[in-house]
Amino acid sequence: MNLKSVMATFVLGTSLVSGGAISHAEVSADAEVKEAPQFIKKNFDVKNVVSENAVKEFFKANEKEFNLKVNKDLKLVKSETDDLGMTHYVYERVIQNVPVANSKVVVHTDQRGNVTAVNGEFHKEAPNKVRQLKEFNKNQAVDYAWDHIDVDREEADKVQESEIGEDFHTLTENSDLVVYHEDGEYTLAYHVELQFSQPYPANWQLYINAETGEVLKSANVVHEATGTGTGVLGDTKSLNTYAYNNTYYLFDTSKPMNGVIETFDNYGGQYSSLPGYYVTDSGNTFYSERQKAAVDAHYYAGEVFDYFYDTFGRVSYDNQGADIRSTVHYGNDYNNAAWTGNQMIYGDGDGSKFTYLSGADDIVAHELTHAVTDTTAELIYENQSGALNESFSDVFGYFVDSEDWLLGEDVYTPGVAGDALRSLSNPNAYDQPDHMNEYQNLPNTEQGDWGGVHINSGIPNKAAYYTINSLGMAQSEQIYYRALTVYLTPSSDFASAKSALEQSAQDLYGSSAANAVTQAWNNVGLY
Template identity: 85%
Template sequence: MNWKSVMATFVLGTSIVAGGTTVSADVSADLDQGKEASQFIKKNFDVKNVVSNKAVDKFLKANESTLNLKVNKDLKLVKTETDELGMTHYVYNRVIQNVPVANSKVVVHTDKKGNVAAVNGEFHSDAPDKVRQQKAFNKHQAVDYAWDHIDVDREDADKVQKSELGEDFNTLTENSDLVVYNEDGEYTLAYHVELQFAQPYPANWQVYINAETGDVLKASNVVHEATGTGTGVLGDTKSLNTYAYNNTYYLFDTTKPMNGVIETFDNYGGQYSSLPGYYVTDSGNTFYSERQKAAVDAHYYAGEVFDYYYDTFNRVSYDNNGSDIRSTVHYGSNYNNAAWTGNQMIYGDGDGSTFTYLSGADDIVAHELTHAVTDTTAGLIYENQSGALNESFSDVFGYFVDSEDWLMGEDVYTPGVSGDALRSLSNPNAYNQPDHMNEYQNLPNTEAGDWGGVHINSGIPNKAAYYTINSLGISKAQQIYYRALTVYLTPSSNFQSAKAALQQSAQDLYGSSAKSAVTQAWSNVGL
């Protein structure tokens, strides 16, 4: 292999002033292709009784000069969360003139005694105090500009379907917010527009539009896609939670402790035209036909993944608010993929050669629903190293759900060929992925470049996870990874930040020996 490592990292020492005393701090950051580095500052800060929003503000104010942040000008508190360990996490938006900087947050973590354990996030220390505030149009007009840019007829994405239960379904979601957009150190007032839909193609468009000129600063369709491996739907018999209505049984699960339901649809009508489609039904509550097999697996595995997150972490659905988990099978024609579109799952049937029914692999379902968890927690940007982490965490939790082997998607990839897979956590090189930083691939941040190698370079953190799991076991490793994803990682987190987040999570949960195991795992891959 002739892959070239291009990642420039640095770990530097600085000092943090806490309560009038200067203490040494470790600052981890990464030069990740011009993006704002996520910093992770950890030390035994000489400050006590930080047990309220007011006390955290006082702590931050005492450290303004060294953090290069002013609490009353640069930070806006958005939420405070206390976890099962008794630690409290104060989450701030990084703002300029009270407008949030896109894909940025700063988090202060305190233990149950009121000591500050760590501060991390996107500090934007070199950001200006002001940006031009001229707005030539409003956020609703920005949505129209975004539709024009992606060249999709809104009506095609906004078709309402009526289910056999009499409910209306609409797959379209639109959001628009004013933000400060940062690219290579240039800060611009912009609208962040999100367009999520499943027809005429699966999309989760993230569009940034200059608020003064209307120019599109960036537009990316960040639908998370994964392909699987194996022999397809295996013919095993599963117990299903269904719903009876008017002498008909539906793949509609109301048994989970959630506000919504788990529901499964069939995309009758072929190419993209009827999403979410129609409920999969049976008059005898026996879903045995060939066409029903993909739906049976999609429905069953969605429930399995829900149970995993609920039983292991007490998480209620992907957003921890009990939202519906919706799946559509038989998507498209010979569609060799599965995807989380931002509001539902879609599964292709495969072409019968490269893939068979993609819903037939529980690690694929877990991978995609973990993208949904990531979207509602760390928000890892889907490009470069943060995007590779986004993919890696989905692979890792795919493994936690299906821990029989280290392979990803082996059940539906190349039907008729045994023993192969799409990826491997234990041996990324076997599937053309790097497993060490000296093999890191510097790819362009384009669709052709895999958005900076999000699926390629994920082999490196995947191998670190393999070492961690082998050292600590699944039980501890999954708690460490979940805590890092939901507590410490932030949108621009890179590999060095992920290492720090996992170290801190290990220390929080299991102490110094677990932290040492995480440190060694990442050292093994060159970090």
Template identity: 80%
Template structure:
């Protein structure tokens, strides 16, 4: 598989694995008139100091000309968070007639004194005040239509696995919620159906179904897949957190603060039907065999990424709620991929030529688990520029975890051929990626078009990150990037919005000089 053109995930970005018929409606986010471009306002904001939701409502009334939003009818408060700087962030869901607009958030940011410093998100200023509420299709029918769409039965996908803690967990998750679906200027009442399962194939389906007609408006499998080359065994000895039970040691780590567990499985060459596989065990707590090496790396690096996010940002697992981190190695036969399936990681062994054990590269593991962080924060839509940002932020945090060089996946790619990699942040052109907007590739928002070039155009924000890190250093840059991802970016953010989010994050944390350095980095790649 040519990752440069087809795969999206860690090393290459995030590719979407399809497992059935795919009805894909194009929705762009780059000024093409199809998706709502996020707005970032920080100038000419009027009003009294804000100390509560009531104060935010008053602010919107006083700034109606700017936002054109009625806080009583157009917005629903989701959460209020005060960060370490004393800034408070009010996150709202954009609604029409109390029905949430899919992938649309508005965030109000205030400083320590309660002064509004910025407002950003998907405003949908031209949205109707009411949405046609005719529901010929009910919630259960929408779920049935979604299963029909992907040509998988519930029985195939519904499996129960017993954890080491003795608890049963289901590998199937299905949800159906009423939303307003937006496409090309049209607002439609729809069901947003989520189908997540590991059998008969790894899937995280996001499906939108017209609530009146039952038409499938959009269908995408958002499994985050990585095509990498993991060495699996570099000959280094790692210290592992294990669990002793019934005279056997398990790769099962219960030591992480305020969290669930990190657990590692062996799929023994099986595919979708046997996930998550069998626990990796050893009678002497010495995981030295050839077969265990891929599991050692997967287990160790998952813990390393957990520790990175916790130590640097206080984040507890990828969802900040202490979720279990589950990994499965020896997936498939000569499988040149690794993937985040929506609830766990899977790693192939590679074919020995393109890749070796894919769990052997810490930047691949960090890239994939950062997709999980993005899914639970900015929720960057995986297409066009927002999708390229999704890929880029995974690369950037892959670099922060493994900052020895600017290469991605070099440890496991083409074993026996030193010096090559999947991508380079310092020189994207070396791997057929653009590094400036004058090289931007306008590709179709289809699977064949890499969903608008998410794995290709990510080279542009990657190069901006390279300039930023060179100017400000890792310590400041990682805080700026994390703040932008978790505070300012919204689902349809494009490159300009990312620049604004990073500038604002730099200003919040380190002042004007740092913000100017971020501005210069994006100037250098032609994003103004």
């Protein structure tokens, strides 16, 4: 298999908790092959749920409803009270204190302590106990992961010292013990994450059997997209820059964040050390042809930061003020852009299919929304959850660039007017379904677009189009942000997304808005 080819493409078209050792478990024959996420909304009898202990009592009183024992099957991760006064208690689903991979259970309460909804991945048929056996540690699991992807770790971890005294590591590694689940079976595994920018953009997610070392699943889930300065389209932009030793850098410290927005040029091409070299100018006027892609990457990264901060109070993609780093001129005629898990990479295009990909603000917004999703809902990049991952990025791309319903039109086929990569208003025009009766059941493989993440996203995109037309952009963007950051969980499918958006609309604007969301999804065949 060509390992580079498993990157999810925009054009075609994520630290765990360690615990006790567990091995493969036998599950009864009537267990669900893949449990669908649930969204339970009803009048629960328990009142005054205003603390962690009160939530425990709630679970005890409703044990038959959820088939969960709160002290054994759940572990509180956090509780947050939002601007509406609602509190959300987020739990990990655990087996013998080891978290089940890609699973959350969330209890939502109102200001009076009433439980308004409970949603997530309950795993009601998961085994209560499994035999404990672990043959190697998490550091060894990382070694297995490197062997599997066949990449030289030293090459991926090159360190570059910048002109202003900062060192840049291009590698991030994480390894933690989880319970991996697939086809009704639960197996102790190490979840290994390898993120790097060279020798190719990568955000590898691997699950390695903790007893045998077998790689149970692996995928490179890079979300690809496919002073003053002059941008790609010839427009002049004001830029926030940084002066040092009579040189100006595309280095923005003006945002209300802990980090910075910084932009680099990958002068050496695809295989040179990333992030590359700072884009500089002696006169603080970035007007050269070489600088155009960097001007747009820098400016639009700031625009997307401003959008999320001004609209939702979110401080960078992780809400913790993380650096937003971009590298332009990546590769040779590279017809894509990528969020690698720690930075953006933009190709120049081949001049025919694409021009400089940083020249489209909706593409920049699309990719940075993937980063927001990675730090909130953590939607698994496959099948319906993956299509939702893509769709939410498309929708927020529209919110940032709402002049039309098209995505990527500013840089796609520069010699052809009026076309684009996708359309929210007319997915069929770009070979996407816009109704469930056109849903494509594709295999969860590279050739199958990981279950159609870039294809079936047309259905939720069309639901968003109906929602925005009904409620307007101001209400719709708040509803979509709340659904993404409060209600969606890793395995959410289209039905879960409908419920999450309905509940978000109800929370924010009442029943009429919720009814509009319901109708929007009814229009695309989700009843």
